Amino acid sequence: MEHETKEPGAHAPIQTNNLTIPVAIVIAGALIAGAVYLGTSKGAPTTAGNNQQPQQVAQQTGSLDEMRTISKDDHIRGNPDAPVKIVEYSDPECPFCKRFHDTMKQVMDEYGNDGKVAWVYRNFPLDQLHQKARNESTAIECAGDIGGNDKFWAYADRLYEVTPSNDGLDPAELPKIAQYVGLDVGKFNACLTSGKFTKHIEDDVQNAVATGGNGTPWSIVVAANGKKYPLSGAQPYASVKQLIDLALQEK
Amino acid sequence: MYALIALVTSAVVFAFAVWFPNISLIVEIMGHPGISFSQKLDLPISLLGSIATNFTLLSASYTIAIALLFGVNLAMTIYFLRRKISEVRQSGVATGFIGLASGVLGMGCAACGSLLLTSGLSLVGASGILAFLPLAGGEFGILGVILLLASIYLIAKQIQNPAICKI
Numbered sequence: 001m002e003h004e005t006k007e008p009g010a011h012a013p014i015q016t017n018n019l020t021i022p023v024a025i026v027i028a029g030a031l032i033a034g035a036v037y038l039g040t041s042k043g044a045p046t047t048a049g050n051n052q053q054p055q056q057v058a059q060q061t062g063s064l065d066e067m068r069t070i071s072k073d074d075h076i077r078g079n080p081d082a083p084v085k086i087v088e089y090s091d092p093e094c095p096f097c098k099r100f101h102d103t104m105k106q107v108m109d110e111y112g113n114d115g116k117v118a119w120v121y122r123n124f125p126l127d128q129l130h131q132k133a134r135n136e137s138t139a140i141e142c143a144g145d146i147g148g149n150d151k152f153w154a155y156a157d158r159l160y161e162v163t164p165s166n167d168g169l170d171p172a173e174l175p176k177i178a179q180y181v182g183l184d185v186g187k188f189n190a191c192l193t194s195g196k197f198t199k200h201i202e203d204d205v206q207n208a209v210a211t212g213g214n215g216t217p218w219s220i221v222v223a224a225n226g227k228k229y230p231l232s233g234a235q236p237y238a239s240v241k242q243l244i245d246l247a248l249q250e251k
Numbered sequence: 252m253y254a255l256i257a258l259v260t261s262a263v264v265f266a267f268a269v270w271f272p273n274i275s276l277i278v279e280i281m282g283h284p285g286i287s288f289s290q291k292l293d294l295p296i297s298l299l300g301s302i303a304t305n306f307t308l309l310s311a312s313y314t315i316a317i318a319l320l321f322g323v324n325l326a327m328t329i330y331f332l333r334r335k336i337s338e339v340r341q342s343g344v345a346t347g348f349i350g351l352a353s354g355v356l357g358m359g360c361a362a363c364g365s366l367l368l369t370s371g372l373s374l375v376g377a378s379g380i381l382a383f384l385p386l387a388g389g390e391f392g393i394l395g396v397i398l399l400l401a402s403i404y405l406i407a408k409q410i411q412n413p414a415i416c417k418i
Binding site for chain 1: 272273275276279280283285290293294298300301303304305307
């Protein structure tokens with residue numbers, strides 16, 4: 001049997017090859033570090049509604065402190081004076097928002113009845129991903145405008161229940177939902193096309209971006225002392241519950 | 252030992268991917284002086300459950316696959332280095348890291364809006380590209396899985412063929 005031994009001269013290129021691993025590790029590390037930095041940085045909004053100006057604002061000032069103060073103009077479910085408030089920025093066509101809507105209803109079942117937690121809903125339609133979302137956000141606002149706070153939540157609950165998400169809801173369903181929750185359909189349709197809430201919804205979107213929202217659902221848990229905790233995505237009920245309990249501890 | 256390395260690495264990569272959208276929250280909770288140690292642990296542990304609530308079936312699948320494959324990849328690489336098979340071509344190792352990097356790009360796709368991909372793209376003013384990607388960035392996760400599989404194949408091939416003595 002013939003044996004072939006490695007050539008001594010092969011050592012030089014071997015040294016060059018040895019650099020492959022460290023270089024690859026450094027590149028991968030840099031990419032991951034960049035990923036963490038970009039992913040957690042205050043800028044970088046993802047909504048299509050954001051033009052150049054708001055992007056720059058967000059990159060400079062994006063922080064939880066930018067959250068618009070909760071006021072009587074907000075849509076609040078539960079006790080408006082609750083020690084803990086969860087401000088949710090939501091997209092009606094986002095499947096994770098649909099899931100998180102149920103999680104929040106569960107939160108209100110446990111903490112809402114005794115007034116410990118209030119749920120504040122704000123609009124964050126991601127036009128880039130869901131072209132129908134902004135119109136549906138308008139529909140929810142119109143429901144509140146015509147029927148008050150209870151109808152706002154009834155409409156939102158029904159919309160999130162029936163939509164298949166990802167632009168799957170037929171716009172013809174919107175007046176049907178209005179009828180389902182007991183609204184005047186004529187007034188609802190007029191409101192929907194009036195443009196009355198265009199600025200309000202855009203203000204919500206820009207506020208979400210300014211607080212650091214990169215996607216939906218984007219929530220901010222606000223404690224009685226003003227301490228704010230960010231919560232990104234449709235997190236499990238257990239996580240939301242733990243965050244609420246931590247916020248309730250804040251004095 | 253190598254199985255342990257693979258397991259620990261996979262767990263770390265998986266946790267990173269799942270925690271990624273809420274890294275800032277976790278950091279804040281960990282550094283909060285008024286929160287007990289057990290509470291500090293509870294939140295990150297419960298957030299691991301978001302693999303079921305905050306990922307699509309596709310993104311959860313490739314996130315888990317990338318974590319497992321990267322663990323195996325790293326364990327094989329270490330085995331490789333310990334045997335000092337320095338003369339073999341190391342393209343497989345490089346492919347593995349590129350695969351992880353690609354996977355990381357797709358990992359941010361928790362919730363609506365790929366956190367990482369769109370963050371990076373928005374900096375170069377090209378976030379609209381997501382609208383043209385059928386999987387809205389999930390393509391990078393799938394690419395990561397493919398590259399990691401290729402890497403493992405290449406490394407395994409080199410290990411089986413040490414190239415010290417050709418017979």
